[in-house]
Amino acid sequence: xxxxxxxxxxxxxxxxxxxxxxxxxxxxxxxxxxxxxxxxxxxxxxxxxxxxxxxxxxxxxxxxxxxxxxxxxxxxxxxxxxxxxxxxxxxxxxxxxxxxxxxxxxxxxxxxxxxxxxxxxxxxxxxxxxxxxxxxxxxxxxxxxxxxxxxxxxxxxxxxxxxxxxxxxxxxxxxxxxxxxxxxxxxxxxxxxxxxxxxxxxxxxxxxxxxxxxxxxxxxxxxxxxxxxxxxxxxxxxxxxxxxxxxxxxxxxxxxxxxxx
Amino acid sequence: xxxxxxxxxxxxxxxxxxxxxxxxxxxxxxxxxxxxxxxxxxxxxxxxxxxxxxxxxxxxxxxxxxxxxxxxxxxxxxxxxxxxxxxxxxxxxxxxxxxxxxxxxxxxxxxxxxxxxxxxxxxxxxxxxxxxxxxxxxxxxxxxxxxxxxxxxxxxxxxxxxxxxxxxxxxxxxxxxxxxxxxxxxxxxxxxxxxxxxxxxxxxxxxxxxxxxxxxxxxxxxxxxxxxxxxxxxxxxxxxxxxxxxxxxxxxxxxxxxxxx
Numbered sequence: 001x002x003x004x005x006x007x008x009x010x011x012x013x014x015x016x017x018x019x020x021x022x023x024x025x026x027x028x029x030x031x032x033x034x035x036x037x038x039x040x041x042x043x044x045x046x047x048x049x050x051x052x053x054x055x056x057x058x059x060x061x062x063x064x065x066x067x068x069x070x071x072x073x074x075x076x077x078x079x080x081x082x083x084x085x086x087x088x089x090x091x092x093x094x095x096x097x098x099x100x101x102x103x104x105x106x107x108x109x110x111x112x113x114x115x116x117x118x119x120x121x122x123x124x125x126x127x128x129x130x131x132x133x134x135x136x137x138x139x140x141x142x143x144x145x146x147x148x149x150x151x152x153x154x155x156x157x158x159x160x161x162x163x164x165x166x167x168x169x170x171x172x173x174x175x176x177x178x179x180x181x182x183x184x185x186x187x188x189x190x191x192x193x194x195x196x197x198x199x200x201x202x203x204x205x206x207x208x209x210x211x212x213x214x215x216x217x218x219x220x221x222x223x224x225x226x227x228x229x230x231x232x233x234x235x236x237x238x239x240x241x242x243x244x245x246x247x248x249x250x251x252x253x254x255x256x257x258x259x260x261x
Numbered sequence: 262x263x264x265x266x267x268x269x270x271x272x273x274x275x276x277x278x279x280x281x282x283x284x285x286x287x288x289x290x291x292x293x294x295x296x297x298x299x300x301x302x303x304x305x306x307x308x309x310x311x312x313x314x315x316x317x318x319x320x321x322x323x324x325x326x327x328x329x330x331x332x333x334x335x336x337x338x339x340x341x342x343x344x345x346x347x348x349x350x351x352x353x354x355x356x357x358x359x360x361x362x363x364x365x366x367x368x369x370x371x372x373x374x375x376x377x378x379x380x381x382x383x384x385x386x387x388x389x390x391x392x393x394x395x396x397x398x399x400x401x402x403x404x405x406x407x408x409x410x411x412x413x414x415x416x417x418x419x420x421x422x423x424x425x426x427x428x429x430x431x432x433x434x435x436x437x438x439x440x441x442x443x444x445x446x447x448x449x450x451x452x453x454x455x456x457x458x459x460x461x462x463x464x465x466x467x468x469x470x471x472x473x474x475x476x477x478x479x480x481x482x483x484x485x486x487x488x489x490x491x492x493x494x495x496x497x498x499x500x501x502x503x504x505x506x507x508x509x510x511x512x513x514x515x516x517x518x519x520x521x522x
Contacts, residue, residue, distance in 0.1 A: 009383075009385070009386040009387060010386050010387070011386050011387045011389075056387055058387070076382070079383065080383075083383060083384070088384070088386070088389055089386055089389075090386055091383045091384055091385070091386040092383065093381075093383050094383075120354075120517070121337070121518045122270075122340065122341075122344060122352045122353065122354050122355075122517075122518065123344070123349070123352055124270070124352070125270040125271050125272050125349070125350055125351055125352040126270060126271070126272045126317055126319070126391075128272075128349055128350075130387075256381070256383075257382045257383065
């Protein structure tokens with residue numbers, strides 16, 4: 001067998017999230033089913049992160065053990081074969097061979113997400129499934145001031161969902177930056193790892209600041225309170241994109257096949 | 262009555278195009294139906310251009326005569342009222358009062374479109390309805406050389422579809438520019454007006470150059486031939502966006518409500 005890392009792009013609309021569930025189609029199930037057909041035997045996949053229902057993936061990283069001879073004959077043909085078996089909402093962008101003990105989740109040093117907001121008086125007609133619509137004007141400078149208060153190692157209990165199973169709520173937030181281009185407001189966020197609903201709760205709270213409902217300083221108090229009930233509403237899933245998984249020797253964004261191999 | 266100009270955004274997927282047709286839902290029909298409900302009487306709309314089935318609009322301009330008192334009470338409330346009656350794929354972004362003889366089509370001095378190509382070995386999972394997928398690498402420099410040969414006033418018979426009803430095939434192409442950002446290739450095009458399928462035929466021919474099937478010079482010969490049968494295949498509709506309609510005193514892109522009025 002050969003362990004491989006796969007970078008996967010997916011439109012999360014209509015899926016119950018990355019992880020296999022009983023209540024609906026998942027990205028993991030679709031990918032494992034396609035790999036099993038190619039390999040003629042069951043294949044298990046592990047990913048860098050579990051995304052919620054409706055969240056999109058631009059470059060999710062998964063690992064799987066596959067038949068070495070089939071993969072090595074032509075990695076690109078292998079990718080094309082898997083893609084032909086996947087629904088059109090999911091595509092493997094590329095693969096690379098990794099060591100037998102590589103683990104997509106445990107070896108991941110940093111995850112990156114982007115949250116997209118459509119900030120305009122009227123709802124988006126074209127981008128309606130790709131952004132959270134926010135009709136009230138956002139103060140980007142204030143949002144960035146609030147974001148700066150959250151950077152670093154903290155207990156993020158105020159931003160974790162009730163169902164979160166992580167043993168510790170301590171995470172290191174390494175980037176939280178708000179930028180605007182025309183009516184699109186993007187929030188880029190990076191951390192060693194994230195708690196359940198943490199990105200969407202961070203976004204919901206920054207938006208409260210952005211629309212002027214909360215003063216910037218309230219974010220400091222919220223962080224220190226370690227109390228989810230003081231947090232803002234969770235931002236909707238369809239504006240969230242998993243954008244990168246960073247490992248010691250590569251990033252998921254880099255595993256995108258460009259050549260003719 | 263008050264004649265108003267409306268800037269309209271629409272996702273063309275599932276529509277038979279701008280113009281009212283017997284064979285499917287159109288943007289014009291949806292807009293006229295919504296305006297008629299607000300005005301309690303039939304309303305007719307004319308647009309700057311007729312888009313094909315599946316083509317998107319970022320800022321199409323239409324004009325209509327509406328009841329002055331209802332519109333003037335609050336133009337923004339009028340817009341919100343219309344939007345609540347429209348399907349979610351169509352939104353009026355803003356309006357402005359114009360003179361009674363203003364005409365969205367005949368007064369338009371210039372139209373702009375953008376064509377989006379996803380240039381990557383693997384198909385787009387997230388952007389699959391918004392771009393034409395082109396797996397072979399595109400030579401952007403060659404495409405721009407070919408584009409430069411088409412600028413100016415010419416007879417564009419080679420790029421018009423068989424069903425085109427325009428009396429003359431002469432048009433002035435004022436911009437045709439190819440740019441690349443990551444795997445997204447954009448073709449921006451501006452002209453006084455366009456023939457039927459002209460943008461999609463221009464794109465199809467530039468892509469032939471980009472993948473190396475045609476030498477740059479062939480575009481010159483194609484233009485001079487005035488013969489549609491020598492042209493490349495028509496690029497698919499779902500990569501095309503109507504982006505601007507330019508008039509003497511305003512552009513459709515400028516009529517986007519931002520205030521609270």
